[in-house]
Amino acid sequence: MAKFLAAAVQMDTQEHKDQNLKRAEELIGEAADRGASLVALPETFNFMGSPREEKANAEYIPGPTIQRMVALAEKYKIWLHCGSILEKAPETEKLYNTSVLLNPRGEIVARYRKLHLFDVELSGGPVSRESKTREFGKSIVVTDTDLGRVGFSICYDLRFPELYRIMALEGAEMIFVPAAFTMHTGKDHWEPLLRARAIENQCYIIAPGQTGKKKTYTTYGKSMIVDPWGNVLGLAPEGESVVVAEIDLNYLRRVREQIPSLKNRRPDIYQVGYAGRSL
Numbered sequence: 248m249a250k251f252l253a254a255a256v257q258m259d260t261q262e263h264k265d266q267n268l269k270r271a272e273e274l275i276g277e278a279a280d281r282g283a284s285l286v287a288l289p290e291t292f293n294f295m296g297s298p299r300e301e302k303a304n305a306e307y308i309p310g311p312t313i314q315r316m317v318a319l320a321e322k323y324k325i326w327l328h329c330g331s332i333l334e335k336a337p338e339t340e341k342l343y344n345t346s347v348l349l350n351p352r353g354e355i356v357a358r359y360r361k362l363h364l365f366d367v368e369l370s371g372g373p374v375s376r377e378s379k380t381r382e383f384g385k386s387i388v389v390t391d392t393d394l395g396r397v398g399f400s401i402c403y404d405l406r407f408p409e410l411y412r413i414m415a416l417e418g419a420e421m422i423f424v425p426a427a428f429t430m431h432t433g434k435d436h437w438e439p440l441l442r443a444r445a446i447e448n449q450c451y452i453i454a455p456g457q458t459g460k461k462k463t464y465t466t467y468g469k470s471m472i473v474d475p476w477g478n479v480l481g482l483a484p485e486g487e488s489v490v491v492a493e494i495d496l497n498y499l500r501r502v503r504e505q506i507p508s509l510k511n512r513r514p515d516i517y518q519v520g521y522a523g524r525s526l
């Protein structure tokens with residue numbers, strides 16, 4: 248479908264899983280009532296608590312959280328991107344941070360595990376060691392839907408342009424960035440990075456975020472949907488909300504025709520160690 252409405256759901260997820268799921272259900276219902284065919288949730292939408300509580304709240308996929316989302320995808324006949332949840336897996340003691348995409352029949356069509364884990368020490372901001380408790384994903388995921396071709400990423404992935412470039416070269420037209428971005432970094436980096444990824448890859452970026460104060464840090468919010476020209480089509484206000492914007496893949500094609508930067512690349516030159524080798 249060339250034109251449709253997409254929704255980015257902004258949530259203030261806390262440590263009571265059932266309440267979080269009820270809020271997600273209400274907000275998904277609102278997005279569907281407003282005509283969205285594709286609805287996207289934020290990172291760790293079903294639980295945000297202390298790292299100690301995370302394990303007890305993690306689930307296999309499919310599991311209870313995804314089952315509840317399946318019912319909603321079927322009920323509203325929508326594509327539902329389930330932000331991310333902490334996923335238990337038999338091969339590791341740690342947890343994956345995993346996105347699941349459901350089609351309008353409630354079938355899982357893709358699963359993406361966060362590739363870049365947030366291991367940082369911010370002066371004057373939070374210290375994060377995501378890899379202490381989480382396992383690294385191993386695959387880039389791009390998949391077809393009847394709305395267009397979509398690519399996956401989560402939060403800190405946003406800082407790695409290589410990932411987005413590969414997804415664009417693999418044909419992605421829309422890229423998800425579910426997030427729980429820190430206030431400390433988000434106030435300076437969230438919007439410019441989202442707009443840069445949209446402009447340089449000429450993609451729609453659908454970025455639903457967490458808002459509010461969590462156990463470990465305060466999140467930035469400002470969920471948005473950005474078009475392939477870099478325009479912010481919809482921006483969430485403070486608090487929980489649903490941002491709805493039109494996705495127009497004919498517009499995306501026109502942008503790519505006008506500025507064929509994806510075609511004008513020089514992969515023959517893009518190699519580390521090449522700088523200054525010959526003029």
Ligand SMILES: O=C(O)CCC(=O)C(=O)O
Binds near residue numbers: 365401404406432433
């Ligand atoms: O990259 C950042 O500044 C924030 C990333 C983050 O909060 C996360 O990946 O959970």
